[in-house]
Amino acid sequence: MDPLDRYESVIDDVPAFRAACERPLPTVVRVNTLRATRSAAERELAESDIATERVDWHPDLLRLPDDQPGANWPYVHGWLHGQEEVSALPATVLDPSPGDRVWDACAAPGSKTTQLAALMDDRGLLVGTDANLGRISALRSNAERLGVTNLAITHEDARTHSLAPFGGDSYDHALVDVPCSCEGTVRKNPDAFEEWSLDRVRSIAGVQKGILSRAIQATRPGGTVVYSTCTFAPEENERVVDHVVETETCRPVAIDLPLDGTDGLTAWDGEDFDDRLTRTRRVYPHHNDTGGFFVAKLAVGE
Numbered sequence: 001m002d003p004l005d006r007y008e009s010v011i012d013d014v015p016a017f018r019a020a021c022e023r024p025l026p027t028v029v030r031v032n033t034l035r036a037t038r039s040a041a042e043r044e045l046a047e048s049d050i051a052t053e054r055v056d057w058h059p060d061l062l063r064l065p066d067d068q069p070g071a072n073w074p075y076v077h078g079w080l081h082g083q084e085e086v087s088a089l090p091a092t093v094l095d096p097s098p099g100d101r102v103w104d105a106c107a108a109p110g111s112k113t114t115q116l117a118a119l120m121d122d123r124g125l126l127v128g129t130d131a132n133l134g135r136i137s138a139l140r141s142n143a144e145r146l147g148v149t150n151l152a153i154t155h156e157d158a159r160t161h162s163l164a165p166f167g168g169d170s171y172d173h174a175l176v177d178v179p180c181s182c183e184g185t186v187r188k189n190p191d192a193f194e195e196w197s198l199d200r201v202r203s204i205a206g207v208q209k210g211i212l213s214r215a216i217q218a219t220r221p222g223g224t225v226v227y228s229t230c231t232f233a234p235e236e237n238e239r240v241v242d243h244v245v246e247t248e249t250c251r252p253v254a255i256d257l258p259l260d261g262t263d264g265l266t267a268w269d270g271e272d273f274d275d276r277l278t279r280t281r282r283v284y285p286h287h288n289d290t291g292g293f294f295v296a297k298l299a300v301g302e
């Protein structure tokens, strides 16, 4: 079964959506502001005859030619990190401040963790958790290459992470970028649907609910939790957020998304969700020439 068939009733322009899903993804890098400015990175890349194009919605993203080898000088020296445009959305939406205490519940290999560290100006405390030891090695080496020093790494199941990591106090914010069915990565990985089944979608949704619930419980009242996936599946998106809105003390808040997106769904497969699910955002590949993405922002304690 082609899982994309399931979305024909909720997508505005199905032929454009299908065509975008078949095009390769543009190559994008994020300038690591702990080490360089965008102008300095542009100059350095130009010296190596690498043409760049600014991404207009984000101050630190650059598009590169598709045949660009990854190991250029600015990359090796931690000025750049390969990061797809939509992957830069969750940390942008969370927008932590220097000095905050932030938990990244599914952190490896660290694209968003290192982006959070840059937004925090490498100050405060960032805890990055992942259940996969091999991927934690990549997180560690990315953090080192990019010069991040405010990061503590834990190898554990996020569903059992400490609820009082600071002697009773909780995190100011959490980022929950869960494992998912990855339907929105089909432009990068044409085999993305090979392992797809509705049973897998439903099973992973259980893990997602557990991790998101834990993140809400570990965040102080008045704090913020951002939930994201790179899939279109409502079972892993709106239905997971609807579950925590019912079971935890939190509410979805409006997101001022800097690129085009559509409202989250309030019904799927015969089930209705909380009306406030319209405040979550879906990003489809044909709207901004990116991968597919889902993001929700939750205010905790309200």
Ligand SMILES: C[S@@+](CC[C@H](N)C(=O)[O-])C[C@H]1O[C@@H](n2cnc3c(N)ncnc32)[C@H](O)[C@@H]1O
Pocket (backbone or CB within 6 Å): 087, 105, 106, 107, 108, 109, 110, 111, 112, 113, 129, 130, 131, 132, 135, 156, 157, 158, 159, 177, 178, 179, 180, 207, 211
């Ligand atoms: C979408 S990836 C995270 C990508 C990462 N945020 C980034 O931007 O580089 C999901 C991650 O969740 C991890 N994971 C899966 N189950 C987990 C669990 N129960 N607790 C913590 N991490 C888990 C996987 O190992 C994987 O690295």
